Amino acid sequence: MDVLIAEDSRMQAKFLERKLTEAGHAVRWAENGSDALGLARQRRPDIIISDIEMPVMTGYEFCKAVKTDPTLRGIPFILLSTLADPIDIIRGLDAGADNYVTKPYEPTFLLSRMNDLLATPLGVDDASSAATLEVSLAGQQFRVQAGRQQVLNLLVSTFENAVAKNQELVVANQQLAAARDGLQKSNTELTTLNTEISRINAQMVRDLEAAAKVQRSLLPAADVAIPAADVAWKYVPCQSLAGDFLNIFPLDDQHVGLFVVDVSGHGVPSSLMAVTVGRFLTPKVSDSSLLVRQAADGGILVVPPAEVATQLNRLFQADEFSGLYFTLLYGVLHVPTGRLDYVSGGHPALLRVPAAGGPPEFHPAEGFPIAFVPEVEYGQQSLQLAAGDRIYLYSDGVPEAMDAAQEPYGEEALVACVAGSRSDSLASSVEKLLAAVEAWCQPKGPLDDVSILGLEWRP
Amino acid sequence: MDQFRRIQTGKTGNVHMVLFKDKKILDDTVLDEIRAELAQLIGKASGPDVLLDFSNVEFMSSAMLGLLGQLHRKISTGHGRLRMCGIRPEIFQVFKLTNLDKLFSIHKDAPAALATFT
Numbered sequence: 013m014d015v016l017i018a019e020d021s022r023m024q025a026k027f028l029e030r031k032l033t034e035a036g037h038a039v040r041w042a043e044n045g046s047d048a049l050g051l052a053r054q055r056r057p058d059i060i061i062s063d064i065e066m067p068v069m070t071g072y073e074f075c076k077a078v079k080t081d082p083t084l085r086g087i088p089f090i091l092l093s094t095l096a097d098p099i100d101i102i103r104g105l106d107a108g109a110d111n112y113v114t115k116p117y118e119p120t121f122l123l124s125r126m127n128d129l130l131a132t133p134l135g136v137d138d139a140s141s142a143a144t145l146e147v148s149l150a151g152q153q154f155r156v157q158a159g160r161q162q163v164l165n166l167l168v169s170t171f172e173n174a175v176a177k178n179q180e181l182v183v184a185n186q187q188l189a190a191a192r193d194g195l196q197k198s199n200t201e202l203t204t205l206n207t208e209i210s211r212i213n214a215q216m217v218r219d220l221e222a223a224a225k226v227q228r229s230l231l232p233a234a235d236v237a238i239p240a241a242d243v244a245w246k247y248v249p250c251q252s253l254a255g256d257f258l259n260i261f262p263l264d265d266q267h268v269g270l271f272v273v274d275v276s277g278h279g280v281p282s283s284l285m286a287v288t289v290g291r292f293l294t295p296k297v298s299d300s301s302l303l304v305r306q307a308a309d310g311g312i313l314v315v316p317p318a319e320v321a322t323q324l325n326r327l328f329q330a331d332e333f334s335g336l337y338f339t340l341l342y343g344v345l346h347v348p349t350g351r352l353d354y355v356s357g358g359h360p361a362l363l364r365v366p367a368a369g370g371p372p373e374f375h376p377a378e379g380f381p382i383a384f385v386p387e388v389e390y391g392q393q394s395l396q397l398a399a400g401d402r403i404y405l406y407s408d409g410v411p412e413a414m415d416a417a418q419e420p421y422g423e424e425a426l427v428a429c430v431a432g433s434r435s436d437s438l439a440s441s442v443e444k445l446l447a448a449v450e451a452w453c454q455p456k457g458p459l460d461d462v463s464i465l466g467l468e469w470r471p
Numbered sequence: 472m473d474q475f476r477r478i479q480t481g482k483t484g485n486v487h488m489v490l491f492k493d494k495k496i497l498d499d500t501v502l503d504e505i506r507a508e509l510a511q512l513i514g515k516a517s518g519p520d521v522l523l524d525f526s527n528v529e530f531m532s533s534a535m536l537g538l539l540g541q542l543h544r545k546i547s548t549g550h551g552r553l554r555m556c557g558i559r560p561e562i563f564q565v566f567k568l569t570n571l572d573k574l575f576s577i578h579k580d581a582p583a584a585l586a587t588f589t
Contacts, residue, residue, distance in 0.1 A: 358569035
């Protein structure tokens with residue numbers, strides 16, 4: 013079979029040519045109606061397939077030229093149309109086309125259409141049998157010249173196209189429905205997952221709250237009674253779980269123990285270590301307490317602070333893998349005399365505000381952070397308090413609190429603050445120091461835990 | 472070619488020179504990466520001499536000190552030597568607050584630190 017293609021898209025023409033060649037046809041191709049007409053006149057093809065939109069000569073013009081040429085008019089003519097507009101059908105009818113195939117098409121559909129057309133010889137209507145028909149479409153009147161056979165063929169092909177398109181639509185609808193079902197299923201799964209995440213999240217929040225509660229148990233009891241002293245403290249963790257903790261309690265009827273501990277880092281690992289350390293820093297005589305021991309005479313023996321630090325350092329060396337360590341300032345106040353023995357494990361210096369007046373004094377102490385260097389002996393310092401003297405223990409979250417420009421609050425500001433509030437109550441001076449640190453860190457607030465513990469000796 | 476993301480490394484004689492690239496060593500992720508890279512660098516060396524250069528570091532968390540402690544312990548156990556340099560005053564304050572300025576061998580700059588290895 014000799015097939016002539018008029019198609020301006022080279023890619024589409026080549027595709028069609030291949031399909032037709034595969035089906036055993038001889039194919040000629042021109043890229044517009046005018047060239048195609050020339051080829052048709054050179055050698056009469058058995059069938060013509062033509063695109064509509066082409067430069068130089070459109071498919072309609074080409075079709076009309078073929079159908080008005082007495083030697084060519086008997087050749088079946090198929091128009092490839094996008095059929096975007098119903099008027100295309102009228103135009104095709106008027107041009108004398110025998111058949112429509114809508115783009116995009118399945119090659120097999122086009123081939124079967126060709127075979128149908130070739131199997132039904134065209135009743136060649138001569139010009140006289142081609143009646144002038146009046147057609148009304150989309151509110152417009154058309155007068156077209158068309159033979160009966162041509163009208164019939166075109167009608168059938170249009171109907172077939174509609175059926176094919178409808179089938180495609182049905183398939184598309186089924187795919188859409190399947191996609192919708194899939195989406196619904198994913199949605200359900202997502203909801204289930206979200207519920208699961210909420211449940212896990214709620215569980216984690218509960219766990220964190222429980223851990224925070226355990227951690228708060230490391231803080232001074234609300235009703236703690238310290239003989240011959242005023243006590244005030246503030247503790248502000250920067251996250252729900254902190255690495256800081258502090259406490260103050262009577263060790264026996266003559267001694268009061270007090271400390272601030274700062275475990276490096278934040279969050280769960282640091283807080284777990286804090287809780288573990290806390291178990292050893294208890295005033296209750298027990299196997300775990302490092303602060304007090306049962307004396308031979310049945311009484312209580314208060315362990316010297318330096319020994320407490322040395323023991324802690326020995327116990328926590330196991331933590332070399334986590335890289336966690338802590339700083340500690342631990343003091344024991346002999347209540348009757350006002351003598352304070354204390355030890356520092358890499359902790360910021362104790363600050364004293366003398367009752368007699370004069371500037372507040374830092375009392376730095378040597379000693380590396382705990383769990384830092386194996387097998388070191390910690391040294392002990394002593395400080396004799398005068399009646400009315402105040403001491404402040406604090407974590408590095410106070411002097412190292414950063415403002416928006418990354419400037420630390422600093423030791424000078426700390427000294428100025430406690431000096432400025434020396435005539436206020438101890439509780440008020442601790443509150444003022446915390447307020448000053450928090451104000452310094454605006455707008456973000458402290459990025460480290462802030463712990464402050466104040467004591468005023470009042471024999 | 473530099474194989475590390477957090478540290479720049481080189482060698483002067485037998486001394487491993489380590490320059491921290493970060494301006495801020497604050498978050499745990501950065502810390503973990505530094506830890507892993509240092510372990511990779513000196514993990515297999517026996518008795519290594521190491522110089523840590525902090526010239527780029529403007530902010531450092533106290534957790535970094537823990538890492539330095541681990542490193543110090545590891546190097547001393549292998550009879551190596553650890554030196555530090557290029558620590559600006561704000562960072563030095565972190566060492567001073569914790570007395571660790573007395574544990575670590577801290578020097579002004581790399582030439583001064585290198586001189587102490589001989």
